[in-house]
Amino acid sequence: MKLLKQFGIILIFTFLGEVCKYLIPLPIPASIYGLVLLLAALMTRVIQLEQLKEVSAFLIEIMPLMFIPASVGILNTWGVLKGIFIPIVIITVVTTVFVMVVTGRVTQLVIRMDKRRKS
Incomplete structure (x- = not known):
């Protein structure tokens, strides 16, 4: 409950x-x-x-x-995606790395600010 x-x-x-x-x-x-x-x-x-x-x-x-329904949806539309698969993979990898870097930097900034505030 x-x-x-x-x-x-x-x-x-x-x-x-x-x-x-x-x-x-x-x-x-x-x-x-x-x-x-x-x-x-x-x-x-x-x-x-x-x-x-x-x-x-x-x-x-x-x-x-x-994520299973989304994955099945991608498999069902493979005929449409086949022609643009490489650009999609490149965009996905680049944006994933970008998000990881930005997230790491923001996290480091927040940790530094928290340490300064505590001292």
Whole structure:
């Protein structure tokens, strides 16, 4: 029952993200609105981290299963993708490396700022 309550909280923020997408005419996905609202609720302590801890761990554990439908979809459209496969692979590798580098640099910056603040 606890997992259902926690999952319900996440669904409420997902719904609020959909409402924001409907009301705000910006090209931002509804899921991003929902994540920002959930982050704001966590930072303002409207929602406590403990209220979402178990369901978050569960969703992270099953995340690989969520990629199966996308993989099957790619296999079904192979005829269309065959002609542009090499550019897609190059773009994917370059952007993945770029995201990893930027994420690492931002993480290092946050760690340095946290150390300065503590000392």
